[in-house]
Amino acid sequence: MLRLQNIHTGYGDIAVLKNISLHVSRGEIVTLIGANGAGKTTLLNTICGLVRARSGSIVYNDRPVTDCSADQIVRLGISQVPEGRQIFAPLSVLDNLRLGAYTRAREWGKKKVQERIEQMYALFPRLQERAQQYAGTLSGGEQQMLAIARALMADPCLLVLDEPSMGLAPLVIAEIFKAVARLRDERKTTIFLVEQNARTALKYADRGYVIETGKIMLEGRSDDLLNNREVQRAYLGRQKQPIWE
Amino acid sequence: MSIESQIVQFLFTGIALGSIYAMVALGFNIIYNATGILNFAQGEFVMLGGLVMVWLSVTLGLPMPLAFAVTVAAVMAVGALFERLAIYPLKKPPVLILIIITLAGSIIFKGSAMLLWGKKTYSLPHFSSEQPIAVLGATILPQTFWIIGFLAAVVAALALFFNCTMLGKAMRACSFNPTAASLVGINVKRIVLLSFAVSAAIGAIAGIVFTPVVLMEYDRGTMLALKGFCAAVLGGLGNGAGAVVAGLLIGILESFGAGFISSAYKDAIALLVLLLVLVVRPGGLLSRGEASRLKDF
Ligand SMILES: Nc1ncnc2c1ncn2[C@@H]1O[C@H](COP(=O)(O)OP(=O)(O)O)[C@@H](O)[C@H]1O
Ligand SMILES: [Mg+2]
Numbered sequence: 001m002l003r004l005q006n007i008h009t010g011y012g013d014i015a016v017l018k019n020i021s022l023h024v025s026r027g028e029i030v031t032l033i034g035a036n037g038a039g040k041t042t043l044l045n046t047i048c049g050l051v052r053a054r055s056g057s058i059v060y061n062d063r064p065v066t067d068c069s070a071d072q073i074v075r076l077g078i079s080q081v082p083e084g085r086q087i088f089a090p091l092s093v094l095d096n097l098r099l100g101a102y103t104r105a106r107e108w109g110k111k112k113v114q115e116r117i118e119q120m121y122a123l124f125p126r127l128q129e130r131a132q133q134y135a136g137t138l139s140g141g142e143q144q145m146l147a148i149a150r151a152l153m154a155d156p157c158l159l160v161l162d163e164p165s166m167g168l169a170p171l172v173i174a175e176i177f178k179a180v181a182r183l184r185d186e187r188k189t190t191i192f193l194v195e196q197n198a199r200t201a202l203k204y205a206d207r208g209y210v211i212e213t214g215k216i217m218l219e220g221r222s223d224d225l226l227n228n229r230e231v232q233r234a235y236l237g238r239q240k241q242p243i244w245e
Numbered sequence: 246m247s248i249e250s251q252i253v254q255f256l257f258t259g260i261a262l263g264s265i266y267a268m269v270a271l272g273f274n275i276i277y278n279a280t281g282i283l284n285f286a287q288g289e290f291v292m293l294g295g296l297v298m299v300w301l302s303v304t305l306g307l308p309m310p311l312a313f314a315v316t317v318a319a320v321m322a323v324g325a326l327f328e329r330l331a332i333y334p335l336k337k338p339p340v341l342i343l344i345i346i347t348l349a350g351s352i353i354f355k356g357s358a359m360l361l362w363g364k365k366t367y368s369l370p371h372f373s374s375e376q377p378i379a380v381l382g383a384t385i386l387p388q389t390f391w392i393i394g395f396l397a398a399v400v401a402a403l404a405l406f407f408n409c410t411m412l413g414k415a416m417r418a419c420s421f422n423p424t425a426a427s428l429v430g431i432n433v434k435r436i437v438l439l440s441f442a443v444s445a446a447i448g449a450i451a452g453i454v455f456t457p458v459v460l461m462e463y464d465r466g467t468m469l470a471l472k473g474f475c476a477a478v479l480g481g482l483g484n485g486a487g488a489v490v491a492g493l494l495i496g497i498l499e500s501f502g503a504g505f506i507s508s509a510y511k512d513a514i515a516l517l518v519l520l521l522v523l524v525v526r527p528g529g530l531l532s533r534g535e536a537s538r539l540k541d542f
Contacts, residue, residue: 050427074430086425088418095414102415103430154430 001026001190002047002158007056009046016042018214024158029184029191031201033235034211040194041083043211044160048080049073075103079156083163085147089136093127096135096146100153120149123179141172148179159183160192165200177204198235202226250382255504256497261389261458263496264396268451269473270480270488271403272444278420278483279440281340284347286327288470289354290445293320294452295461296358299367309372317449324445328438351466358463369456388457395454399447400489416440468512475515479522481529491530
């Protein structure tokens with residue numbers, strides 16, 4: 001469904017992504033794990049048209065999208081839930097959702113947009129209770145739900161999430177990951193999930209990639225990565241104590 | 246004239262003047278919110294509005310309402326063209342560079358207006374009668390009420406646009422967080438274009454309603470931009486309600502200053518008020534405590 005080949009990019013003189021190749025197949029949950037500053041957000045923004053690739057290619061549904069603008073990408077069916085949620089705080093929850101369907105509004109008409117909003121309420125009932133509230137007044141978990149719902153409003157085939165667990169309590173994280181897993185199971189939405197929280201991400205994902213300083217270091221099935229010594233040491237904090245005689 | 250009627254007189258003159266400053270300040274804010282740019286060509290839109298209107302309605306003899314609509318559309322097009330030629334082609338320029346470009350733009354607009362209209366001062370008939378209306382011993386021109394009415398209409402239209410239309414909300418989303426706005430598929434560059442067009446339209450309206458009272462010439466824009474800028478900063482950059490309050494305040498103070506002290510200090514008053522208020526409230530009159538910052542500086 002999505003395939004990146006030999007992607008290089010950066011900001012100004014700084015190279016951030018070095019020869020990144022990866023793919024996401026239809027119906028999969030794929031995770032990308034890596035430490036702070038590894039280039040995860042840069043990678044997602046390159047996919048979503050906010051950062052230009054310097055070389056390499058991105059193909060989505062057999063279509064080259066390397067040079068597409070951000071709004072074209074959304075129209076093509078890739079929506080991003082950005083890092084740190086980035087909801088529109090001064091607007092109401094309802095308006096945030098409506099803006100999520102900005103690219104579809106003309107084609108769908110009011111009625112279909114409203115139906116879509118109802119579906120989001122079914123997924124996250126708490127958003128309905130807070131519909132008229134300013135988005136900025138929501139709790140962290142609710143803001144994350146809103147950010148996800150806003151991205152889903154455009155009816156994406158591929159949902160990319162940037163560290164949705166950041167700054168949230170474990171119970172809330174579980175709730176959000178369950179909702180994401182349900183999306184894939186019930187709506188067949190493909191998920192590309194970026195996380196620092198490797199354990200949770202690998203628990204829900206089918207496959208994973210590990211990125212370190214802009215390079216893909218490892219890839220594999222989630223179970224294999226969970227059992228990989230390197231991954232355990234670096235990302236799961238399950239450091240084996242050396243045995244002293 | 247008794248002192249009371251003098252006060253009423255200055256008050257109305259001040260409100261009319263302040264309405265113009267408020268409209269210029271609103272134009273400043275719309276572009277600032279969309280881009281972080283302070284558009285110093287904003288005053289030129291007012292000048293162009295006045296002169297194009299004079300040309301259409303006096304020289305060509307078009308009926309007032311038609312000339313009004315064509316003028317606003319024409320100045321809007323100028324604003325949009327300015328954005329497409331001077332702002333759009335640049336890739337991620339620093340905001341300071343963009344502001345300097347708007348200054349250059351204002352010089353070009355002024356120069357072009359001088360070539361087209363010369364250095365003459367032009368007048369425009371009042372919208373209705375020129376017979377002053379007596380209010381508490383003061384004599385108020387009916388055009389004053391037109392000016393106040395148009396400010397109210399512009400404010401109402403903007404409130405409706407930003408609170409009740411999807412495009413208006415998209416524009417607010419953009420000014421709050423352009424990255425997130427791009428990610429929901431809002432074309433940010435188009436919103437920037439729209440902000441220049443809307444600001445130019447507001448400037449044109451200000452110029453059209455103002456010209457019958459104060460006449461218009463090619464070099465009026467700079468001072469208007471300066472006053473409008475003072476009002477925008479005084480009200481808190483980006484704050485629409487603040488712009489209106491501050492614009493009216495500066496207009497009224499200027500009018501009283503000119504009447505009771507000396508008209509020689511008229512233009513200094515706006516700056517003086519701005520300085521005094523910023524010392525006390527760095528974020529502007531209607532700020533909620535946090536100091537106003539220039540985006541991206
Ligand atoms: N807008 C930017 N301008 C310059 N450098 C950036 C920018 N965004 C990120 N970087 C740099 O790129 C590197 C990767 O950042 P990022 O993609 O945000 O990593 P991650 O999401 O994995 O934490 C970091 O070294 C960061 O400092
Ligand atoms: Mg990141």
